[in-house]
Amino acid sequence: MWCSELHVARRGVIMALLLWLVFIFNIPTACCDIRQAYMKQTTGQECQTLQIGESWSSGSALECYRECAVRFPDSCQSIVYTTDNQSCTPGSAAFRPLENVDTSIPVTGSNGMIFYKQQPIPPCNTNGSFSLYNVCGTTACLYLSSSVADYHEAVSICSGMNSRMFFGNTLARFSVFWEISLKYLKDQTWIGLNDLDDEDTYVWENGEPLSDQMAQWVFRPGYPNDYTGRNDEDCAEARHRSWPGIYGLNDAICWYKKLYMCEPFDAYGAK
Known part of the structure; x- marks a missing residue:
């Protein structure tokens, strides 16, 4: 037990020293090469986080971090x-502000500033069809489709590229999906989430069940609603063109054709 505690303490000290070096040498973060960026400062209008512990008082942002x-x-x-x-509040991985997440900090318009870490950059062959996209410190290696496909076709196409349909099983990853599909695809877009195997039990493309909390955060309020009443709306989509300015996923019939995003198998969970 003592050795385990010492190991954790050492990791904390090493991380703190790295953060100190980042501040001292002012590693660039606002532009340029995202692989060099370690942390970035911005406001709640740009990025937010979830509080992971009690706040405390710190003399500076550096001391806080x-x-x-x-x-x-x-x-x-x-x-x-x-x-x-001089309030310091610890947070999770940062994400773009999401309308349904009412516990995120800093609140838009407040005086609080968020400082967030750059998450590990996934392996990505950018010489092919994939590109790196970064949202609030989380980077994804993505293929953005230029033609539409039904959900099953999209899964098959992604698989043929040694990838799977992108899924947003964390707020950081979901904000990547929402931001990139809204900014670049600007149309109805499949996300890797469905209840094909068990009605009303949604599962991400990696096999992870959608939690009740995440369902409240990612679906439009009142959805999924099985609008047809035939239990045939089993696949999740963003309706950027049909619902302009409206946040949240919709449940749709899986054989409808929409745009989609693929992520290489080895890009998820990169260390």
């Missing part, structure tokens, strides 16, 4: 720091 790394060596992915009262 270093303490967060020591207290939460495995889960401190961001901090929210408010200069006015």
Whole structure:
């Protein structure tokens, strides 16, 4: 037990030292090469996080981040720091503000600033059909379709590219899906989520069940609603063209044709 605690403490100290070096040498983060970026500062209008522990008082954002790394060596992915009262709040991986997530911080318009870590960059052959996309520190290797396909066809096409349909099983990944599909595809877009095997039990393309909490966060309020009443709306989509300005997924008939996004198998969970 003592050795395990010492190992955790060492990881926290090492992470804190790395963060100190990032601040001291001012590693570029706002532009340029995302592979060089370690952390970035922005407001709640751009990126938010979920609080993972109690707030405390810190003399500076640097001190706040270093303490967060020591207290939460495995889960401190961001901090929210408010200069006015020197409040430091530890956070999860950052994500683009999502309308249904009402517990995210910093609140838009508040004085709190968010400092977030750049998550590991996944392996990606950008010489082919895939490109890297970054949203609030989370990077995904994606193929964006230029033609439509039904859900099963999209799964098959992705598989033929040694990939699978992109899924948003965390807020950080879902915000990548929402931001990229809205910005680049601008149309109805499949996401790797369905209840084909068991009605009303949605599962991500990696086999992970959709939790009740995530369902509230990613679906449009009141959805999935099986609009046809025939239990045949089994696949999830973003309806950017039909629902302009409206946030949240819809449940749709799987043989309808829509755009989609693929992610290489080895790109998920990159370390």
